[in-house]
Amino acid sequence: MKALIVEDKAYIRKGLVSLLQSIDFEVQVVGECESVEDALVVTRSCRPDLIFLDINLTDGTAFDFLERTEDLSFKVIFITAYEEYALKALKAGAADYLLKPVDIEELKAALEKVAQLPVAEQRVHIKTAKAAWHSDASKLILSLHDSFQVVDLNELLYCESDKGYTTFYCTNGKSHLVSKTLKEFEARLVAFNFIRPHQSYMVNLKFIDKYDKSGVIHLKTGTTIPVSSRKKDHFIATFLNKNSE
Structure with a gap:
C-alpha cells in the first residue's frame, strides 16, 4: 500500500514514518507534504493508495484538499490534535482518525479498518464528516x-x-x-x-x-x-x- 503523509508538523511526519516502519503492515511512504497545494501535486504524480491527512494544514484544511482532488480513489486516515469540534465531525462521518501524538496500536487498528473499507463507502463517510466539521468550523x-x-x-x-x-x-x-x-x-x-x-x-x-x-x-x-x-x-x-x- 503506497501512502502519502499530509501534515504540517515535521516531527509528526517523522514519528509516523518511524511507526509505520516498525509495524507488520506493508505500507510504503511515497511522499510527505505540509500544504494543500503540495498535496494536490504529489497526489496526482504518486497516486497513493492511502493518505494520512492532517485537518489543519499550512494553507487550508483537509477538506479544502479533498474538495479539489480530481479523483478520490485513495483511502484516508485523518490526523488531528484533540479538539472537541474536529473529533465530533470525524465521529459523525464515521471516518477513521488518529489523535496526536499517534499511538502505535491505534495506528494498526486504523490501517486494518481502512484496508477493508470500500472507497465508494469512504466517500460517503468523508462527505458526512465534512458537513459536520463545517457546521462547527466557526x-x-x-x-x-x-x-x-x-x-x-x-x-x-x-x-x-x-x-x-x-x-x-x-x-x-x-x-x-x-x-x-x-x-x-x-x-x-x-x-x-x-x-x-x-x-x-x-x-x-x-x-x-x-x-x-x-x-x-x-x-x-x-x-x-x-x-x-x-x-x-x-x-x-x-x-x-x-x-x-
Whole structure:
C-alpha cells in the first residue's frame, strides 16, 4: 500500500514514518507534504493508495484538499490534535482518525479498518464528516489559564502575537490570552477568511474598513494594524479580490 503523509508538523511526519516502519503492515511512504497545494501535486504524480491527512494544514484544511482532488480513489486516515469540534465531525462521518501524538496500536487498528473499507463507502463517510466539521468550523476553543473559552470566529476581530503568546480580540470588547504562537492557529483562521498581514497579526477580512497605501489597515472599530513590506503584495491582492466578489 503506497501512502502519502499530509501534515504540517515535521516531527509528526517523522514519528509516523518511524511507526509505520516498525509495524507488520506493508505500507510504503511515497511522499510527505505540509500544504494543500503540495498535496494536490504529489497526489496526482504518486497516486497513493492511502493518505494520512492532517485537518489543519499550512494553507487550508483537509477538506479544502479533498474538495479539489480530481479523483478520490485513495483511502484516508485523518490526523488531528484533540479538539472537541474536529473529533465530533470525524465521529459523525464515521471516518477513521488518529489523535496526536499517534499511538502505535491505534495506528494498526486504523490501517486494518481502512484496508477493508470500500472507497465508494469512504466517500460517503468523508462527505458526512465534512458537513459536520463545517457546521462547527466557526467555533474555536481556546485553552486559557483556568478555563476553556469558546470563540465565534464570526465575532473575532484580530489576533496579536507576542513572545510565544497570542491575544484574541473580539467584537464584544473582550480579549483572551493563550500561551500558543499565532502560527498554531494560522491554518484554521486562513480557512475562515482571516489574513496574516504582519508576523504579529491575523485579521478578519470582514472587519476591515480601509487600507492606507502607506501600509496600515483600519478596522471598523478604529483599531489600526500594520502591514509588513514582505506581506504587502499578498495582502493587497487578497483584500482587493475579497472586496470585488
